[in-house]
Amino acid sequence: MDDPVNAVGMNLRRLRARRQLTTAELARKSGVARATLTALESGRGNPTLDTLYALAKVLDASLADLIVDVRAPRARVVRAGEGSWVGGSAVDGRLLDHLDPHLRTDLYELVIRAGAPRHSEPHQAGVVECFVLQEGRVRIGPREEPVELAAGDFVRFPADVPHLYEALGDDARGLLVIQTPFGAPERKEDVRWTGEKRSSR
Missing domain, CATH: 2.60.120.10 (Jelly Rolls)
Structure with a gap:
């Protein structure tokens, strides 16, 4: 399992717990299949940009909240070609960092x-x-x-x-x-x- 997918799973579990939602409730409210959600939380699968946005909306979170690795050290490097890529029908994006809104x-x-x-x-x-x-x-x-x-x-x-x-x-x-x-x-x-x-x- 690669690290970006593991980060998504870890963040989904954390944010879902914060919102006090079961996997069934999150799946129903987001329109994401429960099997897909379960796979993502287990560190499997390859989520699309649309799937992540749907989950983020219900969790009252940003896209970066879902894909950034909160375990990363204070000083971190993302090499060219590495990082968390998410794709859609017309745009692909690579998350480099999650900026602190405060x-x-x-x-x-x-x-x-x-x-x-x-x-x-x-x-x-x-x-x-x-x-x-x-x-x-x-x-x-x-x-x-x-x-x-x-x-x-x-x-x-x-x-x-x-x-x-x-x-x-x-x-x-x-x-x-x-x-x-x-x-x-x-x-x-x-x-x-x-x-x-x-x-x-």
Whole structure:
């Protein structure tokens, strides 16, 4: 049994228990066959996007609530081609991370320049950074244990410790999400503006 399907089963059982629903009740309210639901909760099957959305609606949960592995460590990497894929008739999606709705979320396009590693000091307590690499290769993450990423890889790591951004070879480009607890002051040195081009970290 692969891990994404196991995560779906674990989350279905947890969320169904939270809503105090039996498998029969959840199956009836969602329109998902009870045999299908039982298989999913047992870590078997290959759920479609429509099936997951139907279950999520009844469970008052998001799609990510169903497929994210809540057992994942604080710092986690999803390599290109890995992760939880869900498909529909016209769209396939890969879940990279489940963002905390209780944190302020900022999205940046990031260019990490070759030959100029950035050593960032700790941000406020509770700040988390998520980065998906689109082009190039980088070393990124907590300064004591950074990870190397290739195009298509994703990492989430705590940013309330010293951390590093370093292009390996040519310039690298990706998308960075910073999640900050509400009420925490923004560090003025975090983002610098240079003409029309944004330079982060």
